[in-house]
Amino acid sequence: xxxxxxxxxxxxxxxxxxLIVLPVVLLVVFGYAANFRVSNIPVVVTGPGxxxxxxxxxEPTFHVTEVDPAAGESVARARLQDGKAVVAVVTGGHGPLLxxxxxxxxxxxxxxxxxxxxxxxxxxxxxxxxxxxxPDLTTSWVMVPGLAGLILVFIGxxxxxxxxxxxxxxxxxxxxxxxxxxxxDVITGKIAPYFxxxxxxxxIIVAIGMGVFHVPFAGNPAIFCLGAALFLLVTLxxxxxxxxxSQNQGQAIQLAFMLVLPQVLLSGLIFPVASMxxxxxxxxxxxxxxxxxxxxxxxxxxxxxxxxxxxxxGLLALLAVVVLGLAIFRFRxxxxxxxxxxxEVPRETEPAAS
Amino acid sequence: xxxxxxxxxxxxxxxxxxxxxxxxxxxxxxxxxxGGDGAGKSTCLDVLAGLFVPDSxxxxxxxxxxxxxxxxxxxFYADLTVQENLDFSASAYRLSGNEYTxxxxxxxxxxxxxxxxxxxxxxxxxxxQRKLAVGMALLHTPALLILDEPTTGVDPVxxxxxxxxxxxxxxxxxxxxxxxxxxxxxxxxxxxxxxEAGNVVASGAPAQILKDIPGALGSADGTARPTPLSWRRGxxxxxxxxxxxxxxxxxxxxxxxxxxxxxxxxxxxxxxQGR
Numbered sequence: 001x002x003x004x005x006x007x008x009x010x011x012x013x014x015x016x017x018x019l020i021v022l023p024v025v026l027l028v029v030f031g032y033a034a035n036f037r038v039s040n041i042p043v044v045v046t047g048p049g050x051x052x053x054x055x056x057x058x059e060p061t062f063h064v065t066e067v068d069p070a071a072g073e074s075v076a077r078a079r080l081q082d083g084k085a086v087v088a089v090v091t092g093g094h095g096p097l098l099x100x101x102x103x104x105x106x107x108x109x110x111x112x113x114x115x116x117x118x119x120x121x122x123x124x125x126x127x128x129x130x131x132x133x134x135p136d137l138t139t140s141w142v143m144v145p146g147l148a149g150l151i152l153v154f155i156g157x158x159x160x161x162x163x164x165x166x167x168x169x170x171x172x173x174x175x176x177x178x179x180x181x182x183x184x185d186v187i188t189g190k191i192a193p194y195f196x197x198x199x200x201x202x203x204i205i206v207a208i209g210m211g212v213f214h215v216p217f218a219g220n221p222a223i224f225c226l227g228a229a230l231f232l233l234v235t236l237x238x239x240x241x242x243x244x245x246s247q248n249q250g251q252a253i254q255l256a257f258m259l260v261l262p263q264v265l266l267s268g269l270i271f272p273v274a275s276m277x278x279x280x281x282x283x284x285x286x287x288x289x290x291x292x293x294x295x296x297x298x299x300x301x302x303x304x305x306x307x308x309x310x311x312x313x314g315l316l317a318l319l320a321v322v323v324l325g326l327a328i329f330r331f332r333x334x335x336x337x338x339x340x341x342x343x344e345v346p347r348e349t350e351p352a353a354s
Numbered sequence: 355x356x357x358x359x360x361x362x363x364x365x366x367x368x369x370x371x372x373x374x375x376x377x378x379x380x381x382x383x384x385x386x387x388x389g390g391d392g393a394g395k396s397t398c399l400d401v402l403a404g405l406f407v408p409d410s411x412x413x414x415x416x417x418x419x420x421x422x423x424x425x426x427x428x429x430f431y432a433d434l435t436v437q438e439n440l441d442f443s444a445s446a447y448r449l450s451g452n453e454y455t456x457x458x459x460x461x462x463x464x465x466x467x468x469x470x471x472x473x474x475x476x477x478x479x480x481x482x483q484r485k486l487a488v489g490m491a492l493l494h495t496p497a498l499l500i501l502d503e504p505t506t507g508v509d510p511v512x513x514x515x516x517x518x519x520x521x522x523x524x525x526x527x528x529x530x531x532x533x534x535x536x537x538x539x540x541x542x543x544x545x546x547x548x549x550e551a552g553n554v555v556a557s558g559a560p561a562q563i564l565k566d567i568p569g570a571l572g573s574a575d576g577t578a579r580p581t582p583l584s585w586r587r588g589x590x591x592x593x594x595x596x597x598x599x600x601x602x603x604x605x606x607x608x609x610x611x612x613x614x615x616x617x618x619x620x621x622x623x624x625x626x627q628g629r
Contacts, residue, residue, distance in 0.1 A: 170427060171426070179423075
């Protein structure tokens with residue numbers, strides 16, 4: 001029995017790869033990405049004393065991105081809204097004013113503590129602190145927009161891939177290929193229901209988030225919908241792509257899991273991307289959830305205008321074109337004549353008998 | 355030949371899955387492809403259906419709108435009811451409302467699926483599932499009906515009903531290409547193509563294949579196999595003598611179609627070994 005199990009396992013290379021490679025990958029990724037000690041917090045310093053204040057903000061906790069003695073509070077607030085800074089120090093007036101982006105609670109908590117130590121150490125009067133967008137640093141306000149994205153990844157990638165692989169396993173994909181349906185009809189027919197279901201799910205999640213957890217929706221719903229639609233196209237494309245690479249539902253689940261897990265850990269849903277080691281941070285930048293979270297948190301909590309979200313929206317659009325294009329190309333190959341796998345080589349057989 | 359394969363070859367690496375196979379499929383008649391597992395039956399039907407392109411040879415088939423196809427696997431949706439499966443097939447083939455209602459009614463009646471109209475495909479018996487798959491393929495009255503082992507694993511009553519469906523379709527003008535491992539089913543065909551390891555072993559009307567058996571055929575009793583070229587048939591042995599000289603103790607018998615198929619296969623193997 002044990003020998004049989006090992007023989008079967010040996011021939012299931014994907015499972016063996018998962019058993020051996022995945023724990024190593026998870027350990028490395030977790031090790032570098034799972035970092036509650038936040039560093040490299042982007043800071044902008046404005047006002048007449050900007051130069052002196054900036055000199056007190058040391059790396060690795062802080063990363064001063066802009067020092068502008070001529071600018072005032074409005075510029076500082078704008079930098080927090082467009083995501084270029086998490087902390088803004090406004091000097092001048094009666095004392096320094098610290099503005100912080102409450103949509104990043106870990107960073108704010110770290111910054112508050114570090115700035116308190118700096119103030120005490122340098123004998124500066126305690127600064128006035130204002131936390132924007134999420135004043136009480138409520139976790140659900142930050143998690144709900146991110147979880148909405150995670151659920152879309154789950155539906156788009158896992159459920160879609162299972163739906164397509166089920167056709168392949170049942171033999172109905174061959175039947176579809178013979179029917180007078182264009183490849184595009186089949187692909188649209190397979191994707192559209194999941195797109196609609198995921199959209200309904202998203203609406204329910206946002207409604208529950210707002211109704212039960214009192215998450216604000218400060219921005220323009222149209223921008224949110226645009227980001228969600230693009231993100232959904234990427235995840236659906238990933239689902240179809242997974243299905244074209246899988247012969248059965250077990251393989252599809254394994255592969256989809258490999259695509260979903262990194263998005264949970266590396267997208268900024270839990271750990272801030274800026275604090276991740278450079279070696280794994282680049283992975284975050286190719287994950288669609290990273291950009292959706294930027295859009296959803298930006299729109300829901302910070303009312304970020306579309307002019308400041310063009311980058312994540314553009315990158316999601318690019319990912320949608322690449323992933324969906326690749327998925328359609330591979331799926332069409334499955335349906336188009338001339339591309340099917342060649343049959344098994346005939347074996348020596350017994351004569352036919354009734 | 356109206357539809358079918360002419361000198362079709364399909365290779366995989368250095369091995370040939372089909373070697374110059376010709377399968378004629380004409381309107382109002384049934385062509386049966388017969389052979390053991392791996393003989394090349396499904397490959398022939400997949401090429402005919404347009405699922406992949408052969409390396410060489412000619413494939414004659416009508417446009418997709420006029421093809422009905424049932425793969426060797428299910429060929430229906432287990433999570434849809436009988437009615438919903440038919441609805442899907444009708445929409446894929448763009449049948450009009452009236453045409454669909456009339457045709458679906460006829461097929462539900464002929465297949466005996468009328469009472470199971472609202473049952474899920476996956477909850478039907480094996481025979482009913484195959485009848486549903488064939489019914490879906492017949493819904494749009496195809497010019498060419500391609501059925502890959504529709505009766506394999508089906509009980510004898512359902513097999514008879516399936517063949518009645520197929521025969522009625524052929525009688526109404528449809529060209530039918532059907533594969534099977536059951537020799538007795540092949541005897542019903544207008545044309546039989548016997549395949550072995552991707553090669554055509556015999557091809558023709560059943561009567562012609564029967565007439566063309568080389569050598570002589572006999573029957574022998576006993577427990578031991580009389581010659582290497584013999585096989586069990588009921589309680590006795592069938593003995594085939596390629597040179598026409600039956601061994602002692604063997605009674606000459608009039609071969610039937612099953613004997614003809616086995617003898618033709620053995621003759622082909624003899625030829626292979628002789629080469």
